[in-house]
Amino acid sequence: MTDAAQPDGGEAAAPQDARPTDPWAAPGTPGAPYGPPPGAGQYPHPSAQVGPYPYPSDGRPVVEGTNGLAITSLVTGVTCCLWPAALGFGIAALVQLRRRRQRGIGLAIAGVVLGTLGLIAGTMSAVYGTLNFHVSAPRTAPSAPVLPGPGDSDGSTGLTQTQQDFVDDTAELDMQIRVVSRTETDRGMALQDSQGNSQVLIDTLELLGRRQWPTEVKGQIATLVSSLQADETVWQAAALNTADPVGAFQAAMQTNDPAVALATARKAFSLNENNLPADPGSSTQPSAGATPVAV
Secondary structure, three states: OOOOOOOOOOOOOOOOOOOOOOOOOOOOOOEOOOOOOOOOOOOOOOOOOOOOOOOOOOOEEEEEEEEEEHHHHHHHOOOOHHHHHHHHHHHHOOOOOOOOEEEEEHHHHHHHHHHHHHHHHHHHHHHHHHHHHHHHOOOOOOOOOOOOOOOOOOOOOOOOOHHHHHHOOOOHHHHHHHHHOOOOOOOHHHHHHHHHHHHHHHHHHHHHHOOOOOOOHHHHHHHHHHHHHHHHHHHHHHOOOOHHHHHHHHHHHHHOHHHHHHHHHHHHHOOOOOEEEEEOOOOOOOOOOOOOOOO
């Protein structure tokens, strides 16, 4: 077959495009050939990973490995008594991890949590120990005279069993007499001392009445009990007098000072004012009352 005839102008006709056209193209528009548009495949997909870390770029440097401060915080947090270090290392690690991209934020948070728990436990332990110390600390009280026992080695100052029983039963009353001022002028203290005397007399009477006394001292005990009962009645009334507590206290002290009855009983039991055996050769009689001790 021969080539197509050329037009009279001698120019060859333009060759037709052999590629198929798009059958779905809009009317009046030239058909577009099938296939990808020009330049397709020159740019990567937005989700394609660039580099070893797929983080969005925010200007922070990327550091490989796990943060050392975060690891140290966790290790000290699980170790006993190192919670201050766990808190310090954990906070420092969080500060570093905010300034750069690095693994270890979970370890830092765990270390801070463990350090906080240690801080709470230590604080509660200190508070409990302080309260327990104040509750269990012994309260100091005025010291009573040292009383020798019945079995002293030298035997020169030993008390008999009856004398020791008497000293034991009247020890609280003896202490009250020594600490109470006989010239009290404060309303509150006068009322408190009257109430204290009344209660101590009740306790002493109960102790004396509970013990089985030998026959030879029952008369002395009965005399003492009778005197203390009369004193207790007066002091009970003074303890209830809130209108004039100072006057009631001073009046009761003048008429029913319990030191008088106790001194009389000591003399009957051959004891001096310090609850020691009286000197048989001494002509000095026991005083009517013990000298109050300043507190």
